[in-house]
Amino acid sequence: MSEPVFAAADSPLRLLPKVELHCHVEGAARAATVAELAAKHGVPLGVDDPDDLYTYESLADFLNAFATVCSVFVEPEDFHRLAYEAAEDAATAGTQYREMFFSPGFHLDRSVRFDTMWSGIVAGIADGEADHGVRTRLIMDIDKPKGIGPAMALLEAARVADRDILIGVGGDSTERGVDHHIFEPLIREAKNMGLKTCFHCGEDGPAENIAIMVEAGLDRIDHGTWLLDLPDLVKRVVDEQIPLTSCPSSNVEIGIVESLDSHPFPQQFEAGALVTLNSDDPTFFRFDLADEYERIAATFGYDHEAMIKFRNNAIDAAWLDESDKAALRTEFANG
Numbered sequence: 001m002s003e004p005v006f007a008a009a010d011s012p013l014r015l016l017p018k019v020e021l022h023c024h025v026e027g028a029a030r031a032a033t034v035a036e037l038a039a040k041h042g043v044p045l046g047v048d049d050p051d052d053l054y055t056y057e058s059l060a061d062f063l064n065a066f067a068t069v070c071s072v073f074v075e076p077e078d079f080h081r082l083a084y085e086a087a088e089d090a091a092t093a094g095t096q097y098r099e100m101f102f103s104p105g106f107h108l109d110r111s112v113r114f115d116t117m118w119s120g121i122v123a124g125i126a127d128g129e130a131d132h133g134v135r136t137r138l139i140m141d142i143d144k145p146k147g148i149g150p151a152m153a154l155l156e157a158a159r160v161a162d163r164d165i166l167i168g169v170g171g172d173s174t175e176r177g178v179d180h181h182i183f184e185p186l187i188r189e190a191k192n193m194g195l196k197t198c199f200h201c202g203e204d205g206p207a208e209n210i211a212i213m214v215e216a217g218l219d220r221i222d223h224g225t226w227l228l229d230l231p232d233l234v235k236r237v238v239d240e241q242i243p244l245t246s247c248p249s250s251n252v253e254i255g256i257v258e259s260l261d262s263h264p265f266p267q268q269f270e271a272g273a274l275v276t277l278n279s280d281d282p283t284f285f286r287f288d289l290a291d292e293y294e295r296i297a298a299t300f301g302y303d304h305e306a307m308i309k310f311r312n313n314a315i316d317a318a319w320l321d322e323s324d325k326a327a328l329r330t331e332f333a334n335g
Helices: 031-041 050-054 059-070 076-092 104-108 114-132 148-160 180-192 207-215 231-239 248-253 265-270 289-300 304-317 322-334
Strands: 018-024 095-102 135-143 166-172 196-201 220-223 244-246 275-277
Touching (some): 180 196, 180 207, 265 289
């Protein structure tokens, strides 16, 4: 496997204004922040060096590390710092608009109240926008292995959230052993609440999971790595332009695909899918969105204009109204 590519500070792809649609706020937690908050709250990390948390070979390893990192966020100011630093780091990648996941289930399990995390994250993204120019909207993730009951309870808790900030509901964690049909009521009720919907599917599970969620009315597919395994599904996804939030380097890091050059991203694009590029969990994987753009360009031989096309796909796939999308296109074209 070749050494990973990183985008220099003055790289055209780092300076390119970007939109990101698949990034987890907890997955953007800095190791130094995790260490400080662990000490503050007396939370054992199980490692001497917090950087050691960010090493894994599988999705299961990653989810264990993710849960450990989540355990240090306790008070509203902790969540504020998490969201603010995520915006600060995003700005260095050229990200100007981001739809970002947060995962209440990992915090509610520790008796952290929903309004504690919500108020802190919302304040953090507001300050991050004011100071760093990164506009962020939130997608609430449910933990799929816990089943439909906790998922619906979480959706009920989210009714109090500001709809200008909370724009969607997603489904995260492993697919293995999870019957995705059970989440059809969640998709329906989220839509009744005026929320958009997306699910991690076709990542560590088969393309059939994508088909189930598309049939349920999903607005966007997260990962969708194995989409091409079902030609009829490809046709539907292409015909309806259901977006894919692809995270190729993330898929390599946790062993979903063996190497970046074996990732099906270019074949999905050539088939006509509305594919976008994303960092997924930037501090966990030690690369940001600019690095991801640089890697995809280097690996598959895309020129700068092609990378702008992927960036524009993200604008098209964003959960913004058409006037906001037009404003972004104009701003980026003039920038």
